Amino acid sequence: MERLQKFLAAAGIASRRKSEELIQQGRVKVNGRVVKTLGTKIDPDKDRIHIDGKLLETKEEPVYILLNKPKGYISTVRDTHGRKTVMDLIPKYMGRLYPVGRLDSQTTGLLLLTNDGELTYKLTHPKHEFSKTYLALVKGKITHEAVNQLEQGVPLEDGLTVPAKVNVLETKDGKSLVEITIHEGKNRQVRRMFQAVGFPVQSLKRTSFGFLNLKGVSPGKFRILTSHEINNLKKSV
Numbered sequence: 001m002e003r004l005q006k007f008l009a010a011a012g013i014a015s016r017r018k019s020e021e022l023i024q025q026g027r028v029k030v031n032g033r034v035v036k037t038l039g040t041k042i043d044p045d046k047d048r049i050h051i052d053g054k055l056l057e058t059k060e061e062p063v064y065i066l067l068n069k070p071k072g073y074i075s076t077v078r079d080t081h082g083r084k085t086v087m088d089l090i091p092k093y094m095g096r097l098y099p100v101g102r103l104d105s106q107t108t109g110l111l112l113l114t115n116d117g118e119l120t121y122k123l124t125h126p127k128h129e130f131s132k133t134y135l136a137l138v139k140g141k142i143t144h145e146a147v148n149q150l151e152q153g154v155p156l157e158d159g160l161t162v163p164a165k166v167n168v169l170e171t172k173d174g175k176s177l178v179e180i181t182i183h184e185g186k187n188r189q190v191r192r193m194f195q196a197v198g199f200p201v202q203s204l205k206r207t208s209f210g211f212l213n214l215k216g217v218s219p220g221k222f223r224i225l226t227s228h229e230i231n232n233l234k235k236s237v
């Protein structure tokens, strides 16, 4: 929480003195109500501030981060049950960022985070079919039939999946290590696809998102995307 006049001054609206005058003149609204009391506390993350009827936009620099998510973190900004979120892995000074899509708490690997809402929207829009590759360790010795079905489309309760690309890397000790590339983002999609063909997933890691991969980023760590990567992402959607 912050004092309103201090917030206005920091946002570059006017000096602290002038901001106080604006407030006293009844030109500032917080969540639709005129606020004339100096020292009123506001939450810049939540409260909507209008000055002379114009919504104040706090300009943020766009930030794009590639995180290697460890197990046990959920992909939301805040959790009401006190669970660990991916934001716990990012320093506060990076500001408010949002995950591009989601990874289940038990899924590890590549997760993009950004404050660029427009790019997030485009990257997660089904029409762009951004490819995502996962490494799945599944129970059982995977069969040709199962691979064929994954490649052709699996009927799930929310529809048929679009064809995936599947590569069986290893089968050993009653388990199979399978690489799968999908172009959609249905909820828990990979786990449900393997479950549907009879090979439940024991562990799952996202290894790439389009042309981006995890090279050089160890679990729990992140890196900032290069301007070249950001431009390529923007061009591809």
Ligand code: URA
Pocket (backbone or CB within 6 Å): 102, 103, 104, 105, 107, 187, 188, 189, 190, 191, 192, 204
């Ligand atoms: N598919 C899943 O089942 N889980 C994930 O976290 C991502 C894709």
